[in-house]
Amino acid sequence: MSTRAETAGARIAPPPARRRGVLAVGAWRARFELVQYFRSGDTLFFTFLFPIFMLGLFSVAFGSDGDVQIAPDVPPISMAELYLPGMIAAGLLLSGFQNLAMDIAIERSDGMLKRLGGTPLSPVSYFIGKIGQVLVTGVLQAALLMGFAALALGVELPTQPARWATFAWVFLLGIITSALLGVALSAVPRTAKSATAVVVPIALALQFVSGVYLTFSQLPEWLQNIAGLFPLKWMAQGMRAVFLPDEYAALEQNGEWNLAGVALALGIWLIVGLVLSRVTFRWIRRDA
Template sequence: MSAEALPADGGDARATDTTGAPDARRLPGAWALGLRRGGLEIRQFFRQRDQVVFTFSFPVVLLFLFASIFDDDLRGTGVTASQLYVPAMIASGIMSTGFQSLGISIAVERDEKMLRRLRGTPMPPAAYFLGKIWLVLVTGALETALLLTVGAVFYDVPLPSTAARWGDLAWIFVLGLTACALLGVAVSSLPRSAKSASSVVVLPFLVLQFVSGVYISVDDLPEWMLNIGALFPLKWMCQGLRGVFLPDSARVLEQTGQWEFGRCALVLGAWCVGALVLCLLTFRWKDRREG
């Protein structure tokens, strides 16, 4: 008995024998299909060279620009502005690969009727979302590694020296990426068409970067703006990553004078749960014009 290969694009997964009768063997589960779907998403991403170059070069270029403009010692902490930008850009890159990329790409796929076609196949819906998670996990990890390398080589940002600090980096990355990816899935339902997707998704992300301490040091932002930023995950990713890479003398630059790792974990975890609920309540396989 010969079974047909499972289509990577979520097509009909039913295997048949030489007589055309359905094979009685079980189909792969959602996790296995999600892994295959993730492999397809990753291959498609790296085949688009212009998208790859822009995705990985954009935060590095911004880091070079801001680090060149602001390079002074901050309040006698021994930390330069360029070193402060490295963890902030890493956090921004994590949110970009999760929130912005998924929010736009899923909206485009919905507008092009790809989601509706996938929904009509035997592929479990969870496999589609797992494929997206694998994509943002790989791209987010590569972008983080690239920014860490640039920060360590050009701006003397010290890498974590203890296992505990590497552990802090790991859970901030995982929780932050999960929250941002789920928010990206949820926000993808807002645009009415593929043409409006960029505007709908990029604007809130841009605003969050300013009120969360990405482009402007936290101690230079007004209190009311910091309080708004504290409602969203990007601010806590920035703060947690500063705690991972910067010396304790830099804590005075934070709003409370502490790294607050416990609160970072609590807020990011809450956003993971809240964003998942938003996804379940708002996600649509068809665009609004189809009802």
């Protein structure tokens, strides 16, 4: 049994004084999840440092000749500025979708969820705890990524309040959607060992087709259409609207940032994730 499972076994239910409803128990659970999360060194590395490492790598590898101009009618920008929006969107996917899908699958395989199922903890409170943990870590990760871009790579962050308002709602919709889809996907791996093999390829493929590692405007139209079926493309597009010059909107699939489309797509996926996570979530696998 893992250290995390042993710790959870010792404190598997909230203190009696805090059993005051679904939201209160969910808040207690979020605090518990955060404590466990920050005790996991490998998870901290891949969640917080991997996007920073990739942003620095792409900036150094492809930006040695200075600013680049990826199309005739747009101003040249640094590679760090070009990649920053996609890396922030990828961070939301890693924090919510990938980490939660693997984490919950491992907890189910280790028997932790079976023990939780025997307590008064409701699935809703469990979801609130997981999403609360993802929200906090997602905010910290985005702040570190933007701080690194600004201080180490010289990226000028937006100063217009409207852009930061856009960042806030794209971030919130993106992180919650990613978390709910991660909860839903956690039902697929049959064992803890297979969780990585199931989840990581999906997350990696989405990053390549959604404008994270490859410039989205340079992808074939058919691949852009496929990417448009998934939420990461819309998260990355919303972040590009925040951090890139207005002229870059012309490089989007429809020649505009289409923030209404971003909100609609993420809203639909949020509802899909909510329904799937509630329908598929089980404390114990039915085929176990």
